[in-house]
Amino acid sequence: METSAEGAAEAHGSDTAAAVGDGVAVTAAGVEVVGAEAVGTAAGAGVAVVARAPASLSPSRASDFMQCPLLYRFRVIDRLPEKPSEAATRGTLVHAVLERLFDAPAAERTAPRAKSLIPGQWDRLRESRPEVVELFAEDPEGERLARWLGEAERLVERWFALEDPTRLEPAERELFVEAELDSGLRLRGIIDRVDVAPTGEVRIVDYKTGKAPRPEYAEGALFQMKFYALVVWRLKNVVPRRLQLVYLGSGDVLTYDPVLADLERVERKLLALWEAIRLATETGEWRPRPTKLCGWCDHQAHCPEFGGTPPPYPLEVGAAEAGGAAQGRMGPD
Template structure:
């Protein structure tokens, strides 16, 4: 008897990327929702995102370097007792380096732009839009107005900037945000920008009606593929360099694993503390 998997109720830009990179990882992560351990790089990104979210919640003249560091200290206080940090099992020396890296990332952001000049109107905003069979959902890091009143969508990245040939693929996430925001507000954003904080690199694009149609067509097609995978239990693997960073490698057939065992073994391998 073929196992049938429940369809996801919503899709996120990151989720669509996961399915494209590896449908089996998407099954483990987005459908079965198996536990994973926190990763230092991802948690650093979350800490820095939180510090910048707090920074842009105060009036522009108050967004000083000192304020940014104060908000990073607030983020540290918020994160330290959580599993995101405790689950990393850092030694004292590793913890010192972890927080120093967060400080370096905040300082790198402050070299990229002057936050007092940004007309921020929303931070960490939930957006959604219906597609043919599913709702698209996501969180936009920052929405601002340009000098002419147009909307700019900004997304912070704390990892390494991509090669030039890979930028368009990374921009698809922002095109999806633009699609959702336009559906919610009836206003097309004028600019999309990816801020690679670590490397001080900014990539910008202009969304168009053509790119919005592409988002709609492409995402519907992806969901149709997901629907077929759930009905047939066929979630193929796609071996790549990303496998080295996958928490589900133990249950991947590419590495001798059995996907059927993941639901039982993942909670044992990656136990979560009681809520």
């Protein structure tokens, strides 16, 4: 899932601090210094935080770096603020509804019940992420909000044409996973759903609220799933039997049955990617990579491709570890 779960994956496991992401941490008492490199201001909120080199890799941050190294820097190191979007927030809401539906007995997992969960989950989302209220600040009559919630209802209802929840008993929902490779590189993320057959075969399922990609782009769409499969293999020594992407926006289901060679290739790719991140962290050279996606980027004001200037680099150049160990962690736990 690529909604708010990304931040949760990066923050998971901390009892005393709320992680702001790879590189910074803020405790209830203030700023926690955790082997940091520099001090900056978090997400435009005026909160002093400590910047450090990235310490782990998730599917979304890996995709960020492949899309544009400078975007990775803005999100992971600089922690520049990004406005909530209707599409991403709707995705978070729909994911929450589909997760909670499985709390009900199998016979009660119906479309009307699922849709009835939407108002309550929307209230919970606004409480946990107050910034999403900004989406409808200029909607005094609530018309846009009503249309938006109606779109969420349609996505939830479409799911019932793709899967039958009365016949599913997920082994895990919104499962945080983390594994450390032999190189020391730590991989982490959150899997929407894990199904385990009576024979022990594992299926990893991810919900997408957008439309399925064209066939020529299917490999890119499967990258996230192969990432999760690699983590599961490293944790359990089990290659998942099936990877399944459920596209609620178009009503398509994309499946792929991985083999061990697939996961080994993904691991090599991630190690090469992490080495490139290490070098960029050490040198401070995060180059923009212009694509058609630039039109949707929140950081054009800071991007040289649009006449902007990046903020001062908050890490000491040359501070990243060198040698073999640098292929793994660059920052402390």
